[in-house]
Amino acid sequence: MAIQTLPFSTLISIERTSATPVFRQLAGAIITLISNGKIKPGHQLPSTREMAGLIKLNRTTVVAAYDELSAQGWLEVDGRKGMFVSKRLPVVGPQSFKSANHSTSDGSGEKDFYRQISFGRPPRHEVKPFHLMINDGYPDHRIAPLNSIFNRYKTLFTKNHLQGPLLTGNPAGSLSLRTELAGFLSKTRGLNIDSENLLVTAGAQLAIYIAASMVLKAGSTVIVADLNYILADKLFEQLGAKLLKVKVDEHGIDVDAIEEICSRSRPDLLYIIPHHHHPTTVTLSAERRMKLLDIISRYQLPVIEDDYDYDFHYNNSPVLPLASADHNGYVLYVGSISKNLAPSIRMGYLVGSVDFVKQASRLKQLIDIRGDVLYEESIAHLFSTGEMQRHLRRSVKLYRQRRNRFCELLKASLGNLVQFTVPQGGMAVWITFPEDYSISELSDRLYEKGIYMNDGSIFRYSDTVNGIRLGFASLNDAEMETFAHALAQVR
Amino acid sequence: MAIQTLPFSTLISIERTSATPVFRQLAGAIITLISNGKIKPGHQLPSTREMAGLIKLNRTTVVAAYDELSAQGWLEVDGRKGMFVSKRLPVVGPQSFKSANHSTSDGSGEKDFYRQISFGRPPRHEVKPFHLMINDGYPDHRIAPLNSIFNRYKTLFTKNHLQGPLLTGNPAGSLSLRTELAGFLSKTRGLNIDSENLLVTAGAQLAIYIAASMVLKAGSTVIVADLNYILADKLFEQLGAKLLKVKVDEHGIDVDAIEEICSRSRPDLLYIIPHHHHPTTVTLSAERRMKLLDIISRYQLPVIEDDYDYDFHYNNSPVLPLASADHNGYVLYVGSISKNLAPSIRMGYLVGSVDFVKQASRLKQLIDIRGDVLYEESIAHLFSTGEMQRHLRRSVKLYRQRRNRFCELLKASLGNLVQFTVPQGGMAVWITFPEDYSISELSDRLYEKGIYMNDGSIFRYSDTVNGIRLGFASLNDAEMETFAHALAQVR
Incomplete structure (x- = not known):
C-alpha cells in the first residue's frame, strides 16, 4: 500500500x-x-x-x-x-514555499501579492513553560460538563442514518440548538425570538465578523468605544471601515457623543458591549440605555450588541440587552457559549431579523460551510436537559465568591498602586496603574516565577490608560493566593 | 437564584x-x-x-x-x-427583531442596511425524514476513530495547567498538529514544509476563504474552471472579485486558455482543484501540470490549489500537487482533515510561505480567534501514533472496493441513460444525463422512497451540462444496493 x-x-x-x-x-x-x-x-x-x-x-x-x-x-x-x-544529513529547507521577494517584517511588503495585516499579539513567552496563567476573563473549564457533551456526541455519531439529515439542514446551525437557545434567550434576556432569528457560529468572534461583513464595506464608518475590545476594532478596519471613537466612563459609552456624531452624518454601525464592557467591565446605565434606544430608532442606526458575558452578573438586577427592546431589527445581538463552558470550546451565536439571519447564513456557508452539527446538537442536549442551566447557576455562585476573594487579595497585595472597581459581573477585573508604571516589566517579573500574565499592551492603544484585565473566574483559591503572593513580592 | x-x-x-x-x-x-x-x-x-x-x-x-x-x-x-x-394563550411573535421594511424574498431589499446574498442551496426536503442520503462525496464516519480523539481530548481537558499554554500559543493553530501535518504532507505530497508554513482552520472552506481574502479585493479577477466548486465561485464573488471561466475537459483545466488570459492582463488569482476536480472528478494531466507551473512562474500568478481529496487516490501514481514544485510561494495549498474523518468534524489547513502564513494567521484571529486547540492536539495525536495513517490505509482500501462496486451497480441500474468515467480517486462519481432529462424529478421520485439525493441544481449553472455527483465512499454494500435498486425502479 x-x-x-x-x-x-x-x-x-x-x-x-x-x-x-x-x-x-x-x-x-x-x-x-x-x-x-x-x-x-x-x-x-x-x-x-x-x-x-x-x-x-x-x-x-x-x-x-x-x-x-x-x-x-x-x-x-x-x-x-x-x-x-540518515538523520545526520542536513535538513534541506523549504524551497517551494520560499517567497522570492521577502517582505520585511512589518507593513513594507508592498511587492507581495497578499495583504500585510498590522496586528498581532506579541509572540513573547511562547516557549518557556509556566504553571499558572492569568487570562483576561475565561470561565473555569474544570467545572464544565464535558462528559455529557461527549457522551451525547458519541451517541449521535454512531447513529447510522442521523448524520445525513443533520448535515442537509439549515446552514444557520442545528435546529435543536437554535430552538433551545431561542427559549433560553427569551427567558433570560426577554429577546422574544424564534429559532429563525438565530445563527450559530464557531465563537462570538465569528458572529461579530459575519455581522460586520453583512453591514460594512470599504469606506464605512463605525462608532466604537474608546477603549474597546481590540479584535473588534481590528476586524472593522480589516473590512475597510473607519473607526469613530467615543469615550467610555463609569456609566458606559458616552451616548451624547453618539448622538452628536449621528446628527452630523449617520454612521454605518455602532459596536457596543453594554454589559461588562471589554476591557473596562463597566455596564451601560439604564438611563443611557434608554437614550441610546431612542437614538437607534430616530437615526435607524445599525448596532452590533456584543453581550458575551450577560449570563454572569452577580447582582440581582441586570439591565436587559438593547436587543430586547423594540428596534425594528436594527440591533444585531451577539453572544457566546464558549464563555459558558470553556475557552477551547468554540461556539457563539448571532441574533437578527429572520431575513437578516437568512442572508447571514449564506455568508456563513461561504466562510466555513457549517459548524460541527453533532457538537451543536450535543450542546442543545445540555440545554434541554437543564444541565446547562444548572451549570450556569453553579458557575455564577462560584465566580461571585471568586470575584470577592480576588478583589480582596488584589487590594492586599497591590494596595494603592492600582485602582479598580469591583465588577458587577463578568469574569475579569480591570485595574489601572500609574502612568509611569511598566505593566510589561511586572509581567516579566511574574514570568520569572512561572506565572504568565498578559501585559495588557494589546489594550494600550489609548495613551492615557495604563490598564490590564485580570481574569478571576478560572482561578481557584490556591491559584489566586499564589498569584497574589507573587504580585506582592514583585510589584 | x-x-x-x-x-x-x-x-x-x-x-x-x-x-x-x-x-x-x-x-x-x-x-x-x-x-x-x-x-x-x-x-x-x-x-x-x-x-x-x-x-x-x-x-x-x-x-x-x-x-x-x-x-x-x-x-x-x-x-x-x-x-x-397558560399554554392556551396565543404566542406573540417577535417584535424587536421584526424588520420595519421587509425585504422581498431575493435581491430587492435595497432599503435594508445589510447585504442580500443571492445564493443558497434550495431548502427542499428539509422536513420529511429519509433513511438513506446520497451525498456528493463524504467519507464514511462509521469507520472514523472518534473514541481515540475524544479520549485524548478528555485527557488534555482535565490537565490543570495545560489549557493556558495551549491557548496562548500561535493563532495558526496547535503546534503539535502543524508539526505532524508538515511531516505528513512532506511524506505524502513532497511539500517539504515546516510547521511555520501551516495554518490550521475549521475546514478547507475557511482555508479557501482566508487565502482568497488575503489576495482579493473589490475588482480583482480570478480564473476558475467551468464547472467549478460552487462555494468557491460564490465566495470570490462575495469578496468583490470577477470570475474568468476556463473550460475543463478530461485532462483537467484548459491550461492554454489560462496562458491566453495571462498574456492579455495578469489575473489576481487562479483557483484550481488538480486532483479529482469538483464536480467532474477529472485529474490534471502531468503534461498540463508542467505547462501550468511554467505559466505560474512566468506570470507570477498567485494560485489557490484546493487538494481536498489527495489522500484518496486508487491508482499507484498520483501526480504531485503544484505546491510541491518550485513556485516561489505563489501556490497557496488547501487541504481537508474533515475529508479524512467525518463531515461533522470541521478541520482543514492552508499552506504558504512563512510570511504569508504569519499574515493569514492574523486575519484568522480576526475571523474566529482560534479553533478548538484541544481538538487540534487530539488530531495531532492520531498522526503521531500512526492511527490516522492506518485509518487512511483502511479507508483507501475500502473506498476503492466501494468505487468499483458502485460503478458496476450504476451501470446495471442506469445503463445507457447516463455517462460516467470511473474516477481515479476521491469519493464521488460524476454522472451526466441527456440534456432533456430532469434530475430534479428523479430526485423527487427517490425522495418518495425515503432516499435523499441532491438534485445537482447547485452545479447546473452552465447550461450545457446536466450532471450530478454521487458519493460512494460513505455507502456500504447494502446501502449501495438499496440505492441502485431504487434508481432502476424510478429512472
Whole structure:
C-alpha cells in the first residue's frame, strides 16, 4: 500500500537503455529526492518489496540500490523497523514555499501579492513553560460538563442514518440548538425570538465578523468605544471601515457623543458591549440605555450588541440587552457559549431579523460551510436537559465568591498602586496603574516565577490608560493566593 | 437564584403611592410582559418566594397577584412543578427583531442596511425524514476513530495547567498538529514544509476563504474552471472579485486558455482543484501540470490549489500537487482533515510561505480567534501514533472496493441513460444525463422512497451540462444496493 509514501513511480524514472546500471539510476534518483528535500532526514523509505512494486523493478535491484545508498551514508537501517534516510544529513529547507521577494517584517511588503495585516499579539513567552496563567476573563473549564457533551456526541455519531439529515439542514446551525437557545434567550434576556432569528457560529468572534461583513464595506464608518475590545476594532478596519471613537466612563459609552456624531452624518454601525464592557467591565446605565434606544430608532442606526458575558452578573438586577427592546431589527445581538463552558470550546451565536439571519447564513456557508452539527446538537442536549442551566447557576455562585476573594487579595497585595472597581459581573477585573508604571516589566517579573500574565499592551492603544484585565473566574483559591503572593513580592 | 429568569425588578415597577393595590399592579405588569411577548406561553414563573425576593415585595402580595392571574386564565399551576404562563394563550411573535421594511424574498431589499446574498442551496426536503442520503462525496464516519480523539481530548481537558499554554500559543493553530501535518504532507505530497508554513482552520472552506481574502479585493479577477466548486465561485464573488471561466475537459483545466488570459492582463488569482476536480472528478494531466507551473512562474500568478481529496487516490501514481514544485510561494495549498474523518468534524489547513502564513494567521484571529486547540492536539495525536495513517490505509482500501462496486451497480441500474468515467480517486462519481432529462424529478421520485439525493441544481449553472455527483465512499454494500435498486425502479 503506497498511500503514505511519495508517488515514487512518477518521481523516479529509469532508462532501461542507459549505460548506467538500473540500481545506480535508482540510487541516484533517491539521492536527488533527498538533496532537494523531497525526502527528509529521519523519514522511512518503503521496504525493498514495496519499492519494487511501486516502481516496477526487480526486488534485487532495489536491494542493490539501498545497499549502495547505505554504503554512501544516505540511508541507515533501524533494527527491524526498516530503512531510513540518515538523520545526520542536513535538513534541506523549504524551497517551494520560499517567497522570492521577502517582505520585511512589518507593513513594507508592498511587492507581495497578499495583504500585510498590522496586528498581532506579541509572540513573547511562547516557549518557556509556566504553571499558572492569568487570562483576561475565561470561565473555569474544570467545572464544565464535558462528559455529557461527549457522551451525547458519541451517541449521535454512531447513529447510522442521523448524520445525513443533520448535515442537509439549515446552514444557520442545528435546529435543536437554535430552538433551545431561542427559549433560553427569551427567558433570560426577554429577546422574544424564534429559532429563525438565530445563527450559530464557531465563537462570538465569528458572529461579530459575519455581522460586520453583512453591514460594512470599504469606506464605512463605525462608532466604537474608546477603549474597546481590540479584535473588534481590528476586524472593522480589516473590512475597510473607519473607526469613530467615543469615550467610555463609569456609566458606559458616552451616548451624547453618539448622538452628536449621528446628527452630523449617520454612521454605518455602532459596536457596543453594554454589559461588562471589554476591557473596562463597566455596564451601560439604564438611563443611557434608554437614550441610546431612542437614538437607534430616530437615526435607524445599525448596532452590533456584543453581550458575551450577560449570563454572569452577580447582582440581582441586570439591565436587559438593547436587543430586547423594540428596534425594528436594527440591533444585531451577539453572544457566546464558549464563555459558558470553556475557552477551547468554540461556539457563539448571532441574533437578527429572520431575513437578516437568512442572508447571514449564506455568508456563513461561504466562510466555513457549517459548524460541527453533532457538537451543536450535543450542546442543545445540555440545554434541554437543564444541565446547562444548572451549570450556569453553579458557575455564577462560584465566580461571585471568586470575584470577592480576588478583589480582596488584589487590594492586599497591590494596595494603592492600582485602582479598580469591583465588577458587577463578568469574569475579569480591570485595574489601572500609574502612568509611569511598566505593566510589561511586572509581567516579566511574574514570568520569572512561572506565572504568565498578559501585559495588557494589546489594550494600550489609548495613551492615557495604563490598564490590564485580570481574569478571576478560572482561578481557584490556591491559584489566586499564589498569584497574589507573587504580585506582592514583585510589584 | 435568579439567573435564568428575567430581571423582574427592572421590568416591574410598583408605585406604592398609587390608588391601585400593589398586588393588582404586579398582576398588571405581568400581563403586560405576557402580552408583549417577554414571557411566553408555557414558560415558568419564579415561585412566589423567589418573585417576592426579586422585586422586594411581601410574599403574600405575590400570592395574591398569582391567584388573580390564575383566575383570569393567564397562568396555570402544573402540579407541584410550579406556576406557568397558560399554554392556551396565543404566542406573540417577535417584535424587536421584526424588520420595519421587509425585504422581498431575493435581491430587492435595497432599503435594508445589510447585504442580500443571492445564493443558497434550495431548502427542499428539509422536513420529511429519509433513511438513506446520497451525498456528493463524504467519507464514511462509521469507520472514523472518534473514541481515540475524544479520549485524548478528555485527557488534555482535565490537565490543570495545560489549557493556558495551549491557548496562548500561535493563532495558526496547535503546534503539535502543524508539526505532524508538515511531516505528513512532506511524506505524502513532497511539500517539504515546516510547521511555520501551516495554518490550521475549521475546514478547507475557511482555508479557501482566508487565502482568497488575503489576495482579493473589490475588482480583482480570478480564473476558475467551468464547472467549478460552487462555494468557491460564490465566495470570490462575495469578496468583490470577477470570475474568468476556463473550460475543463478530461485532462483537467484548459491550461492554454489560462496562458491566453495571462498574456492579455495578469489575473489576481487562479483557483484550481488538480486532483479529482469538483464536480467532474477529472485529474490534471502531468503534461498540463508542467505547462501550468511554467505559466505560474512566468506570470507570477498567485494560485489557490484546493487538494481536498489527495489522500484518496486508487491508482499507484498520483501526480504531485503544484505546491510541491518550485513556485516561489505563489501556490497557496488547501487541504481537508474533515475529508479524512467525518463531515461533522470541521478541520482543514492552508499552506504558504512563512510570511504569508504569519499574515493569514492574523486575519484568522480576526475571523474566529482560534479553533478548538484541544481538538487540534487530539488530531495531532492520531498522526503521531500512526492511527490516522492506518485509518487512511483502511479507508483507501475500502473506498476503492466501494468505487468499483458502485460503478458496476450504476451501470446495471442506469445503463445507457447516463455517462460516467470511473474516477481515479476521491469519493464521488460524476454522472451526466441527456440534456432533456430532469434530475430534479428523479430526485423527487427517490425522495418518495425515503432516499435523499441532491438534485445537482447547485452545479447546473452552465447550461450545457446536466450532471450530478454521487458519493460512494460513505455507502456500504447494502446501502449501495438499496440505492441502485431504487434508481432502476424510478429512472
